[in-house]
Amino acid sequence: MRTKNIAIPRSYLMVFTMILGLGSPALGQVKKGNTSTVLYKNASAPVDARVKDLLKRMTLEEKVGQLCTLLGWDMYDKKGDSVGVSEAFKTVISKRYIGSFWATLRADPWTKKTLVTGLTPKLSAKATNALQKYMMENTRLGIPLLLAEECPHGHMAIGTTVFSTSIGQASTWDPALIQEMAATIAKEARLQGAHIGYGPVLDLVREPRWSRLEETYGEDPYLISQMGISMVKGFQGNNINSGSNVISTLKHFTAYGSPEGGHNGGIALTGLRDLYSSYLPPFQAAIKAGALSIMASYNSIDGVPCSSNSFLLKDVLVKQWGFRGFTVSDLGGIPGVRSNHHVAATMEEAATLSINAGLDADLGGEAYGDALMKAVNEKKVTMATLDTAVAHVLRLKFAMGLFEHPYVDADVAEKSVGTAENKALAKRVAAESIVLMKNENGLLPLNKAIKHLAVIGPNADNIYNQLGDYTAPQSQEKIVTVLEGIKAKVSPDTKVTYVKGCAIRDTAHSSINEAVAAAQQADAVVIVLGGSSARDFETSYQSTGAAEVKSAEVAVSDMESGEGYDRVSLDLMGLQSRLLERIMATGKPVVLVLIEGRPLNINWAAQHVPAIVNAWYPGQEGGNAVADVLFGDYNPAGRLPVSIPKSVGQLPVYYNYKSASRHDYVEMDAKPLYSFGHGLSYSTFDYQDLKANVQATGNNLKVSVTFTLKNTSKVAGDEVAQLYIRDDASSVVTAVKQLKKFKRIHLAAGEQQAVTFELLPEDLKLLNVDMKWVVEPGTFSVMVGASSEDIRLKGSFEVKQQVLCKY
Known part of the structure; x- marks a missing residue:
C-alpha cells in the first residue's frame, strides 16, 4: 500500500500548531518575566519541549499511570451541597498515579448515581475542581487529570440537555444543525470540568439486530462522514484551549456496526477493499476534520482484535492518515484480547500486544497497570514505545492549557448548562429528525380543533423510553412526552383520552380493552409504539450495590434495544401488534408514531395504517416536536439514514450493495419496506x-x-x-x-x-x-x-x- 500525503484542514493545523508550540520561543527558551525554572511548568515554552522535559522527570509507575483511565464516579464524595475527593480517589492516585478518569459525572443505574446521589452542574464543577486541586497540590509532579465523559446525544450527566440519539441526528440530513448541537454538548461538558467527549460513533451499520444501531448514523459512508465531521468541529471548535470545547473521541475503530449474527462485539466479516471503501472513510473524514482521539473497538477483523491491531492503529491511522492524537481502548478492551479473543494467555501479554500495536490508553485501567510495568521491565515493551504513548496523552493536557488552568467556574456551569436556549435547540434537532414514512389521503396534519383524540400506547407517556441509551436520570418536568406535547398543542376544547394499552415487552399486564373503548369514542387515534433502551431508573440502591426491592407495575423491563440488547427478530415485542390491530379494527383514523432505537417490523402497519411517523428516540423535547408535526406547525423533512427491512431473512439489506445478483425470495421480494433516504413532507x-x-x-x-x-x-x-x-x-x-x-x-x-x-x-x-x-x-x-x-x-x-x- 502506497502512503500518500493528505491535506490537513485549517482547524487541524490550528490544533497542531498549538500542540507543537509553533510560533513559541525556541526550545528551552523562557519568555521575559516568566520565573519558572521547571521547563514543563513554563507556559511560554513549546508544547513538545514541555512534554519531553516532563517525561524525563517521570518514573515508570508515573508514566504507566498516565495511560490508565479509571472509572470515575466513585472518585468524589457528596455530602449535601458540598463535594470533595473520596478516599478511593486518594488511594488510586497514591498507588497508581492515575492520569485520567472516565464518566466521573455520569449518572445512571450502573453508577448508582441518581437525582439524589448524583451531582448538579454546579456540584459537578466543584467535584472536578476538587479532583484537579488534589492533583496539582498533592502529587509530586502536579500533572492535571484528563476527564472523559460520554457525550453522544448530550453529556451523560444530571441537568444537561438531552438531544435526539445519533440515528435521529442522521435523519435530519442537516450537518450544520448537528455541528451546532455538538458545540452545545461540548460547552455543557467542558464548563463542568470535562475535557474529552466520547463521540461521535462512526460505525457503519448493516445489521439492525445489533443493539447499538441507535448510536450510529446509519448505513451510508458519506452520510456518516458528514455527520462525523460536524460533530468533531462542534466538539473541538477552532481552539481546544477555549474553555468551551472538548476533545472528540471517535468510536468504534472499526467495522463494529455489522457484527456476525448481530452479536454486540462480534466478529466483522469484511475484506480489505470493503474495509477501505465502506468502513474506514467516516473515520478518515473525521480525522481529517481534526479529531484528536479515537477508540479501538471490541471486535476482531480477519482474526486480529482491533485493540491489538497494528495495521489499523499504526499503518492506517498514523502512516496513511497522519493522525497525531491519542488512541484509547474501549472499556475492558485490552483484557478482552485475552478473555474474549484468546490471542493472549496472560494480562501481561495482552498489554504487550496492545501497546506495541499502538494503543495508547487503557479505558478501565485493568491491563496498563502492573502487567504493563512488568512487560517494560522484561523488555517486552521498550521505554521508547511507552514514552510515545505517554507523550500523546501529555501533549493534549498541555494543549488544553490544563497545567495553567485546571479549574472551571461552578457559578458559570450552574447558569450555562441546560438553558432555555439549549432546550430550544433540542426541539429543533428533534423536529428535523422526524421522518414521515406514510401519509395516505393526507390524514396528516390533524386539526387542532378536533373534538376528541385518543392517545394510546406504551411510548406515549414514558419519559425514559423517549430518550435512548446513554442518558442520565431526568426530572419528570424536564421531559415532554408525546401525550404532553399533544395536550399542549390542541384546542382547549379538545378532549384527550390516554390509555397505555400495553407495555413494550411485558405480556402479563395490559389494558387493551380500555384502549379500544377509548378509540371507539374518539374522532381519531394517535398510537405510540416501538421500542426502548431505557435502563431501570426507578430502582434505588444500597451503599453495597444491592437493590432496594419494591413492587413493580410490570414484571418485565421495556428494554429491547441499547448496548447489549441484541435481537433475533425485529418484530414489535409484547402485545403491541395485537394492540395496533385492535385499534385499527375500530375503523377510526389512526396515526402510528414510532419511538424506537432500531428499525422494527412494521409490514402490517405499512399495509393497514394510513399515517406513520418515525421519531426514533427524539430527546427531551421529543413530545413537542412530534406534536408540531402531527398538527402541521412543523413540516417534516427527515429522511431515513438506514433501510427498513421487511424481514430478518433479508439481512443484510442496504441500498448500496455491490453489483451482483439480487433477486426475490420465495416468500417476498428482496427490497426493503422503506429505502434509505425515504421521507415524506406536507409539500411536493x-x-x-x-x-x-x-x-x-x-x-x-x-x-x-x-x-x-x-x-x-x-x-x-x-x-x-x-x-x-x-x-x-x-x-x-x-x-x-x-x-x-x-x-x-x-x-x-x-x-x-x-x-x-x-x-x-x-x-x-x-x-x-x-x-x-x-x-x-x-x-x-x-x-x-x-x-x-x-x-x-x-x-x-x-x-x-x-x-x-x-x-
Whole structure:
C-alpha cells in the first residue's frame, strides 16, 4: 500500500500548531518575566519541549499511570451541597498515579448515581475542581487529570440537555444543525470540568439486530462522514484551549456496526477493499476534520482484535492518515484480547500486544497497570514505545492549557448548562429528525380543533423510553412526552383520552380493552409504539450495590434495544401488534408514531395504517416536536439514514450493495419496506433540467451537476435533494449506486431554486486491483432524487483519462 500525503484542514493545523508550540520561543527558551525554572511548568515554552522535559522527570509507575483511565464516579464524595475527593480517589492516585478518569459525572443505574446521589452542574464543577486541586497540590509532579465523559446525544450527566440519539441526528440530513448541537454538548461538558467527549460513533451499520444501531448514523459512508465531521468541529471548535470545547473521541475503530449474527462485539466479516471503501472513510473524514482521539473497538477483523491491531492503529491511522492524537481502548478492551479473543494467555501479554500495536490508553485501567510495568521491565515493551504513548496523552493536557488552568467556574456551569436556549435547540434537532414514512389521503396534519383524540400506547407517556441509551436520570418536568406535547398543542376544547394499552415487552399486564373503548369514542387515534433502551431508573440502591426491592407495575423491563440488547427478530415485542390491530379494527383514523432505537417490523402497519411517523428516540423535547408535526406547525423533512427491512431473512439489506445478483425470495421480494433516504413532507417538489459538466485538466477533475428544484405545493417546506452515482464499468466490483452529495433545502410555496453539486476525484475514486486509489476512465451514471429509490432525474458523464488520488 502506497502512503500518500493528505491535506490537513485549517482547524487541524490550528490544533497542531498549538500542540507543537509553533510560533513559541525556541526550545528551552523562557519568555521575559516568566520565573519558572521547571521547563514543563513554563507556559511560554513549546508544547513538545514541555512534554519531553516532563517525561524525563517521570518514573515508570508515573508514566504507566498516565495511560490508565479509571472509572470515575466513585472518585468524589457528596455530602449535601458540598463535594470533595473520596478516599478511593486518594488511594488510586497514591498507588497508581492515575492520569485520567472516565464518566466521573455520569449518572445512571450502573453508577448508582441518581437525582439524589448524583451531582448538579454546579456540584459537578466543584467535584472536578476538587479532583484537579488534589492533583496539582498533592502529587509530586502536579500533572492535571484528563476527564472523559460520554457525550453522544448530550453529556451523560444530571441537568444537561438531552438531544435526539445519533440515528435521529442522521435523519435530519442537516450537518450544520448537528455541528451546532455538538458545540452545545461540548460547552455543557467542558464548563463542568470535562475535557474529552466520547463521540461521535462512526460505525457503519448493516445489521439492525445489533443493539447499538441507535448510536450510529446509519448505513451510508458519506452520510456518516458528514455527520462525523460536524460533530468533531462542534466538539473541538477552532481552539481546544477555549474553555468551551472538548476533545472528540471517535468510536468504534472499526467495522463494529455489522457484527456476525448481530452479536454486540462480534466478529466483522469484511475484506480489505470493503474495509477501505465502506468502513474506514467516516473515520478518515473525521480525522481529517481534526479529531484528536479515537477508540479501538471490541471486535476482531480477519482474526486480529482491533485493540491489538497494528495495521489499523499504526499503518492506517498514523502512516496513511497522519493522525497525531491519542488512541484509547474501549472499556475492558485490552483484557478482552485475552478473555474474549484468546490471542493472549496472560494480562501481561495482552498489554504487550496492545501497546506495541499502538494503543495508547487503557479505558478501565485493568491491563496498563502492573502487567504493563512488568512487560517494560522484561523488555517486552521498550521505554521508547511507552514514552510515545505517554507523550500523546501529555501533549493534549498541555494543549488544553490544563497545567495553567485546571479549574472551571461552578457559578458559570450552574447558569450555562441546560438553558432555555439549549432546550430550544433540542426541539429543533428533534423536529428535523422526524421522518414521515406514510401519509395516505393526507390524514396528516390533524386539526387542532378536533373534538376528541385518543392517545394510546406504551411510548406515549414514558419519559425514559423517549430518550435512548446513554442518558442520565431526568426530572419528570424536564421531559415532554408525546401525550404532553399533544395536550399542549390542541384546542382547549379538545378532549384527550390516554390509555397505555400495553407495555413494550411485558405480556402479563395490559389494558387493551380500555384502549379500544377509548378509540371507539374518539374522532381519531394517535398510537405510540416501538421500542426502548431505557435502563431501570426507578430502582434505588444500597451503599453495597444491592437493590432496594419494591413492587413493580410490570414484571418485565421495556428494554429491547441499547448496548447489549441484541435481537433475533425485529418484530414489535409484547402485545403491541395485537394492540395496533385492535385499534385499527375500530375503523377510526389512526396515526402510528414510532419511538424506537432500531428499525422494527412494521409490514402490517405499512399495509393497514394510513399515517406513520418515525421519531426514533427524539430527546427531551421529543413530545413537542412530534406534536408540531402531527398538527402541521412543523413540516417534516427527515429522511431515513438506514433501510427498513421487511424481514430478518433479508439481512443484510442496504441500498448500496455491490453489483451482483439480487433477486426475490420465495416468500417476498428482496427490497426493503422503506429505502434509505425515504421521507415524506406536507409539500411536493419537482426536479427538472439535470446537467452534468466535466472539467478535466491533467490530474485535476471536477464534475458540476446542476438541476432545478421547485416547491409545487401551497406549503413551505424542506426537501432533501440527494445525488447518487454509479461507475458503469470498473476494474473491481462497485456499488449499484452510492450517495455522494445531499442538501436540505427550504423552499417557500411555489419557489424554485437552481441546485449545484460538485463532484471531485475523491467522490469518484475506487480502490483498484493493485490497491491504489484512482478514478478510472469511463462513464458514470448520475441519479438525483428524493431517496435512493425515488430517483427523479437521470443522466451520465464521461471521464476521459485516469486520475490518481490521494488516500
